[in-house]
Amino acid sequence: MGPRALMPRAIVTVGAVVGTLLVAATECALAQGAEKITIRFTWKLKGEYAPLFVALDKGYYKAEGLDVDLAEGSGAQTVLKLLASGNEKFGYGPAVSAAQAVSQGLPVKVVALYQTKAPMGVISFPDVALKAPKDLEGKRLAISVGETFGDMLVPFCRINNVDISKIQQIQMDASARTTQFLTRKIDVMSVYLSNEWPQIEKRAGVKFNLLRVSDFGLNLLGASMIVSNAIAEQSPETVRKLLRATAQGYRDAIADPKAAAATMAKYMKVPEEPDVLERQVEATVVSTNAPAGKPLGWQESADWQANLTLLKETGGIAELKPLATYYSNDYLK
């Protein structure tokens, strides 16, 4: 091919490159307006996260000038460490885990609490009686590392006058619990109503007996927004905007859980059964912390004190720090 034929090709190529660069630059400039944020969930997508997807889908974050990415995590421990190290800025998960992290000295805090009574329960097959905590005696209970109910078993039994020595605690890996339960190798198992409960019932095609722990005195802090102290100090306005938009998402989800489930389904790359998703969302919103006259997510020191005492009693935390290190309502105002 001679040099003359190369000329038009060269021009076109250079033009294409320059053009692409211009477009990219423009897009960058436009995107500069919105602040890019990632909210890192502590676990994989489940109905419990629906309110945030509603906020995303309906543009509440965008309206506050935030370009939010909702991302899955692989465990509360990991996410909290990433928050502490600055690799992540915003986390969303159990406040109990955050409390443990703060006690270990990690520079994080909870800025909004969405459940003062975590939707947790114990289930059994219909033929296994489970109406009151006393029914746990004589049963085989699955216990796993990092499983909240297992950690709280001692105070639960104390509060409800259950003889803990009569409960057969069987240690197993978290991934084995469900199959062991379904094959009747264990009698009772704890679940989150906003997560596993609808899934297992659907899979087994059975309606299980359910004991809600919050009905029996075990009130644990549930889903929360956790931030690194650094971001709270550097960009308090961003935190406020985020919480405002999230609260709006929550309100919409409370009003119409079915719609919230449908919205979330759009964002799930690995689809979940729609009815399971709906039940997860319903279980989530029914226990949302929205005290009258206060912003959604407002935290009461009494709740925190009670939880921290429980954690200290069970050995979940070694050292109690001042309350103000654990949480702050400043960003809800």
Place this chain on the structure above:
Amino acid sequence: MDAQSAGPAAGVPIGIAGVAKSYRTARGGEVEALAEINLAIAAGEFVSVVGPSGCGKSTLMMLISGLIPATSGMITVGSRPVKGAVGNVAIVFQRDVLLDWRTVLANVLLPVEIKKLDPVVHRQKARDLLRSVGLAEFEDKYPGELSGGMRQRVAICRALVQDPGLLLMDEPFGALDALTREQMNLDLQRMWLRDRNTVLFITHSIEEAVLLSDRVVVMSSRPGRVADIVVNDLPRPRGAHTRSEPRFVEHVERIRRHFLALGVLSET
């Protein structure tokens, strides 16, 4: 470096004066491999070295090549003292060590590449050498496809393509079966008669040594010394018939008696 000609090579003389070699063992002791060796080899001479295992004949060869240093004494090759690897030397080991990943022809051309000799001229020479040993059709085959005898022939071609003034051969036919060995002896003689390089030929086989060489150096057991030098003036070209000649038998007997006396061979 010598001239890069492709014509018949001129052999170089070797001088070995008062050469000894000792090794330090792992336990800190010293092993004397070679006691004082004195030997003069004329240009174009074919000299064999026979001796029992461990007598240091391979060591002697490595000293001459310059690849290992002598502990004492001096070696000259082509009247230049040996300091480090000698340029004009080609070695043939008992193991053919052909490179599996090169074709037969590429193997023969290895020294040409490394020494940066004239590629065109030497390519033709390589092909001629291969043809002279009957391997012309195997140029593009890989060593893995050849038998032991064929591979050793390639190794010899590789040695000869460089027009070496000195050819060092350490039991080159030791791994071959008896019939192939006899054939290789005749092939080697033919090539040497054509090129007349200096050859130092190490072998265990007394018959082989007498068949091939002008002189046979008989070595004693460790530490190796020259026990005898047998001058061998049997007429050339030598062939299968030579083995039955009376003087051949005489030379062989003389060498064998040495080994009996040394206790290397025992008739009881």
Place this chain on the structure above:
Amino acid sequence: MTTLAAAPPSSPTRITAWIGRNGPVLAIVAIIFAAWEAAVVALRVPDYILPSPSAIAAKIAGSWQLLMVNAFVTLEEILLGFALSVAVAIPLAIAVVYSRIFERVAFPFMVSLQTIPKVALAPILVMWLGYGIMPKVMVAFLISFFPIVINSVIGMRSAEKEMIYLVQSMGASELTTFLKIRLPKALPSIFGGLKVGMGQAVVGATVGEFIAAERGLGYLQLISQVRLDTPLLFAAVVVLSALGVLLFNAVVLVERIALPWSRVATEIAE
């Protein structure tokens, strides 16, 4: 006197030859699948315990898009991790071969690194590297580079001393000796290391995904476990195995092209 056949028997076609070689294996596999299917149906095993082969096949067909998208994610991690391994392992091997000091210093580190279970290392990597592609690539790299180093070192040291003497007597420099002798001699061993390393990179990428991923076949396995979707779990495993086999054979293919003489040798052996 022998009677001649009317015509010489026709030589087997390539297909019948292929069937002859692989027939027994395929038959056994078919029998296993049939037995598995029958057992699941007869014993009414629920699919969250053990899905039947037909359920798994249906899942693979039904979720093909999902499986392929995630397979490509994992593939990218594997290839990047593997490429990094090769880029680090070969120079490391050269350094070990040419420097006694380096060997003495580096080897203990490499061996300790190898013996640390990567499952334990992965969360630390996530903490340092965040949730992007890097932790998976790093785990794949950390698991796969050691076999490559070891095999390369063995290969580079495998040149017989006569070979080295030979080229030294020809006046070859250290570099020439390396390029013309040690390196080509090492290639079969290096490829052995690459084959093992590739398998390890697959494991590494998957383990990395278990610890920190939002996509990929390992991630799918995790999700399907959480959701009790065991057919999807098996489907992801099947696709992952197929991916592993494919990659392994890719290395074998490259080896055949790079080392034509080794095929010649095996042909003669047959």
